[in-house]
Amino acid sequence: MIRVAIVGYGNLGRGVEKAIKKNSDMSLIGIFTRRKPETVSSEGSPVFPMAELMNKKEDIDVCILCGGSATDLPEQTPKLTQWFNTVDSFDTHAKIPEHFLAVDKIAKEHQKTSIISVGWDPGLFSLNRLIAKSILPQGETLTFWGKGVSQGHSDALRRVSGVADAVQYTIPNDEIIERLKAGEKLELTARDKHVRECFVVLEEGADQEKIKNEIIEMPNYFSDYDTTVHFISQKTLESEHKQGMPHGGKVLRVGETSEGMKQVYDFSLDLQSNPEFTASVIVAYARACVRLADEKVYGAQTVFDVAPKYLTQLSDDVLRKDYL
Amino acid sequence: MIRVAIVGYGNLGRGVEKAIKKNSDMSLIGIFTRRKPETVSSEGSPVFPMAELMNKKEDIDVCILCGGSATDLPEQTPKLTQWFNTVDSFDTHAKIPEHFLAVDKIAKEHQKTSIISVGWDPGLFSLNRLIAKSILPQGETLTFWGKGVSQGHSDALRRVSGVADAVQYTIPNDEIIERLKAGEKLELTARDKHVRECFVVLEEGADQEKIKNEIIEMPNYFSDYDTTVHFISQKTLESEHKQGMPHGGKVLRVGETSEGMKQVYDFSLDLQSNPEFTASVIVAYARACVRLADEKVYGAQTVFDVAPKYLTQLSDDVLRKDYL
Structure with a gap:
């Protein structure tokens, strides 16, 4: 099972929670929020204060960062990539190169994998x-x-x-x-x-x-x-x-x-739902993120760097037989 | 420049000849045919008898195999992959797994890269x-x-x-x-x-x-x-x-x-032209084939195994800046 943490819980985080339920190889460790957990009503998943994230470090294969591109992600993605494999949906097109470099440096130093700017556009x-x-x-x-x-x-x-x-x-x-x-x-x-x-x-x-x-x-x-x-x-x-x-x-x-x-x-x-679809794309790339980390492909990645086979839980044999 | 050979010259080979002209990083070394070269009228590219292919081995980065799936490719792709990086458009869906294994074995033994079953379907x-x-x-x-x-x-x-x-x-x-x-x-x-x-x-x-x-x-x-x-x-x-x-x-x-x-x-x-479009897909994957071979990613590959960045001559920086 791929063990996922959701960091930030707005429309996108809610979409990720739903998307994880559709993927049989994934389990949601928890939702991590800056709000008081008791004020957050999830769809049944455990909610923790952000400070708890580090304590659950060993239980988490990948963090899906669901904050905003304006102020949250430029700070959060590099920071959390010190300790976690991460996926974000950073979508300020003009600032993607700068964001990439910041995340790439940290990810390589700490042997982590981060896929940035995932969704449908960018994505x-x-x-x-x-x-x-x-x-x-x-x-x-x-x-x-x-x-x-x-x-x-x-x-x-x-x-x-x-x-x-x-x-x-x-x-x-x-x-x-x-x-x-x-x-x-x-x-x-x-x-x-x-x-x-x-x-x-x-x-x-x-x-x-x-x-x-x-x-x-x-x-x-x-x-x-x-x-x-x-x-x-x-x-x-x-x-x-x-x-x-x-x-x-x-x-x-x-x-x-x-x-x-x-x-x-x-x-x-x-x-019909922009955030739910974006979340579904991100969850498929979260799988790719963990598989790339397992193969020691560290550093920041974008959708351009990820071979399509990493998006699926199907084996290469099944792909060639049934999908080619 | 990526130096390409076309092996077989029907509608698909003709499409590949045209597609190479649209790609400024590629040059066509020649068309190799089982027919008498003087009976083949290309669109200006040199035509050689098939036997000449081995003599030009050092001048060729990748062979694009344009024969048919029924009898040509099952024999040609494994054989030529002993000496060349290859791309084919093998499209007998039921026999793809078997074709993959045959090509993969040869490619790994000889440290070559082969991308099979490229086109739009399969592809x-x-x-x-x-x-x-x-x-x-x-x-x-x-x-x-x-x-x-x-x-x-x-x-x-x-x-x-x-x-x-x-x-x-x-x-x-x-x-x-x-x-x-x-x-x-x-x-x-x-x-x-x-x-x-x-x-x-x-x-x-x-x-x-x-x-x-x-x-x-x-x-x-x-x-x-x-x-x-x-x-x-x-x-x-x-x-x-x-x-x-x-x-x-x-x-x-x-x-x-x-x-x-x-x-x-x-x-x-x-x-408007099925063979010309198929050829255009194959030529982009021929670029990927050479780049993967340069990175020593040997063996048979399919479109599932190839990260999209390998299809283009644009640098990763430009991709992140202008295409993400």
Whole structure:
């Protein structure tokens, strides 16, 4: 059995707890939190104060770090990698090289293995961007995100005077995707690739037309996009737009293998729960982390460094027989 | 530069010749054929008789074996792996374990690296079946093939008395795919997953209705499928259905990460040229083969054993900075 600790228990940690239950070769030693354990209601797994983590050192094969990328992981991943094999989902793209170097140094010094920036983007999408480009050197790769809720854009809506509550979905522009797949060469900015759909609850007496215009014309957020605004009740917002955390997206590469010979590579995810799926990816890579550590492959790794066979509990023989 | 030899020069070998031109770190030493070299017209690359291969041993980093799976590769891959790093596209699924063992033994004895069964299925599709299953342990994976020409079914049409020529397309059943993505649990046989479309040229005086019924009711090939038959002229068949070799398909996994929480993983290819795309995959893995040999990772490998970073000429630093 692979013995796992969850460090940090928000949406992602909760997803990891569920994912471990789906993997018969894994057991959860516990959830470690900075909050008071008695205030944390897990789904049946033991909850410990963070300080307890070191006492359970010998019982843990890998720590899955479920903190945030802004402040938690830059500190936690290097620190905990002194004592544990670790997996994190560090997703501040611009700071990944720096984070990698910090973790790699510690991991090599202490003979530990750490896989950083795991999830679907960064993660599976990164993998597909690399594979698609390697196979089709001539071509263009585009990443689309959604349909999913954008927290930043939802916040921008809620700051509009007269808006009581709101949710904003980022949606890939299907027309653009179809034209790309058909082989059209398009010069696209991020703004051409997505449309924005807003579900807005008004405060009593607010001016619907005025608010709609204010949203559609809001610079940076909406003015350059094809934006739709729907006015709905708070009840509908709660029941239809605040349940679950759907997301998804697509890595599309359209390449040519010879003059005019078009090849379309399309990797798509459609997720009812973003944190649960991210957690499921992380748990598969936690298995890889432990197996790599067993093989003394120490240091920081990313999804690019991990051979796919390490993700599964199936033997190499079974893989060749049933999966190839 | 990675110095490559192409062994065997049919559609696949021709695709490899084109793919090498798209990869700036590769040079083609030559095409090696059992035919008389003067009868082979390459796209500008030197053509040598097979016997010349051994004389060029010191000039070659990897041989890409482009023979057939039925008789060529079971003999050629083990034999040539005595002297060369090799990549093949052995695709007789049932015999892969046996082929792997034969090649692995030779490769280890002679300190060579061989990546077998590379392409898109087996190959990229295998990779996605494995990754999808590892991430979503609870769920179901289905592979769909097409739209593409099935040689066996086209042959069956041509054997019908009164048929002058014909082409048959296997087409994934889109309705089934949409129902699966929507989360329906379906018990499917191979036959539910695809529909068949036939383009038939009649001999003069042939009875169209009779032939149509004979096709639709043909056991094994058509009777259990939703089959459409179009009668067209030889000229249309030549111009619209015998140019290029389109193919493609889809690996679809619909899984649940918790009760009722559906996650859809979809990897799709839409290829205007099946052999050119297969060749492009093989060329990327030929790069991996040489890099693994440089790291003394000897023996037979499959796509499951190869970390994605080996497929590209980009450095690990660039990958982390720009692709993660």
